[in-house]
Amino acid sequence: MIKSFIENLKNKKRKIIVVGSANVDIVAKVPRLPKEGESFRGESLSIVYGGKGANQAVSLARLGSQVQFICCVGKDYFGKSMKNGFKNEGISVKTVKETSETFSGTALIFVDNEGKNSIVVIAGANHELKPDDVIKQEKIFQKGDVFLTQLELLPETIEASLIQAKKNGLITIVDAGPPRNISPQIFPYIDVISPNETETEFLTGKMPVKSKDFRWCAEKLLQMGARSVVLKLGSRGCYYYDGNNEFYSPGYKVVAVDTTAAGDAFTSALSFAWGQSDLPQVLQFANAVGALACTKFGAQPSMPYFNEVLKFLKVNKK
Numbered sequence: 404m405i406k407s408f409i410e411n412l413k414n415k416k417r418k419i420i421v422v423g424s425a426n427v428d429i430v431a432k433v434p435r436l437p438k439e440g441e442s443f444r445g446e447s448l449s450i451v452y453g454g455k456g457a458n459q460a461v462s463l464a465r466l467g468s469q470v471q472f473i474c475c476v477g478k479d480y481f482g483k484s485m486k487n488g489f490k491n492e493g494i495s496v497k498t499v500k501e502t503s504e505t506f507s508g509t510a511l512i513f514v515d516n517e518g519k520n521s522i523v524v525i526a527g528a529n530h531e532l533k534p535d536d537v538i539k540q541e542k543i544f545q546k547g548d549v550f551l552t553q554l555e556l557l558p559e560t561i562e563a564s565l566i567q568a569k570k571n572g573l574i575t576i577v578d579a580g581p582p583r584n585i586s587p588q589i590f591p592y593i594d595v596i597s598p599n600e601t602e603t604e605f606l607t608g609k610m611p612v613k614s615k616d617f618r619w620c621a622e623k624l625l626q627m628g629a630r631s632v633v634l635k636l637g638s639r640g641c642y643y644y645d646g647n648n649e650f651y652s653p654g655y656k657v658v659a660v661d662t663t664a665a666g667d668a669f670t671s672a673l674s675f676a677w678g679q680s681d682l683p684q685v686l687q688f689a690n691a692v693g694a695l696a697c698t699k700f701g702a703q704p705s706m707p708y709f710n711e712v713l714k715f716l717k718v719n720k721k
């Protein structure tokens with residue numbers, strides 16, 4: 404990887420605003436994912452911090468950007484401990500709303516021996532983050548460079564924050580997970596949409612299996628109004644298309660311990676590096692961050708630090 408790219412990433416600390424979910428992940432390690440009606444013994448139980456938004460905010464903080472995270476947690480034990488977790492990562496909690504209306508967001512996760520997972524999310528406090536909570540943070544948006552969100556909040560909150568971000572001239576990046584409809588009026592506010600394989604199928608009607616499908620799916624998303632597309636293809640890497648330029652970046656081979664939040668790590672790295680260098684390098688960097696996140700257990704615990712990524716890129720030269 405070119406030295407100047409690394410120097411750019413290190414020195415140019417861009418302000419990234421993340422609007423998204425914060426969950427407590429209750430994770431059962433299981434020999435295999437359960438089938439319907441089945442009951443068998445699991446191997447261990449862990450409680451870790453998660454939530455797509457919080458995972459991305461933590462990943463960005465560990466990569467070295469200035470993160471402003473807007474989210475909502477419950478006024479409960481989990482909410483308090485998530486806030487402490489953010490503080491420990493150097494993330495300000497001034498924009499973390501607390502609600503007594505409901506409990507903190509929770510995810511129930513199974514992880515099997517190959518690192519594959521099944522996730523059920525109970526939104527809880529995440530659905531108490533309302534459009535007005537974001538609109539009143541306009542001053543923060545005015546100072547931002549990049550805006551990143553996912554689809555785990557109320558659609559109206561996501562929409563209000565995207566509009567606010569574009570109004571203030573930020574680059575807008577949307578992680579299209581979990582699979583949810585995006586209103587046609589909102590697509591034109593998206594500079595980069597990044598769905599994984601199942602989210603791509605949900606949005607376009609086609610699973611990106613073969614390389615000819617990549618372009619077809621990306622074209623569909625462009626027709627919906629997004630300005631560019633980065634498909635996350637799991638261990639196969641990623642694919643970029645903007646109507647003119649097309650690029651496929653192969654993934655890194657790693658031994659997967661837990662793939663939970665690998666996609667979150669990828670998209671946060673994309674936001675971190677977006678526009679800082681040539682596209683192939685940006686995509687390669689995001690692939691590396693996503694791959695590294697698979698090598699450790701847990702959502703936030705698996706987010707790599709910048710130096711770990713550099714080391715990985717040195718060892719795994721392409």
Ligand code: RIB
Nearest residue numbers: 426453454455510664702
């Ligand atoms: O992408 C992984 C995340 O999805 C987990 O941390 C879980 O909380 C759900 O939001």
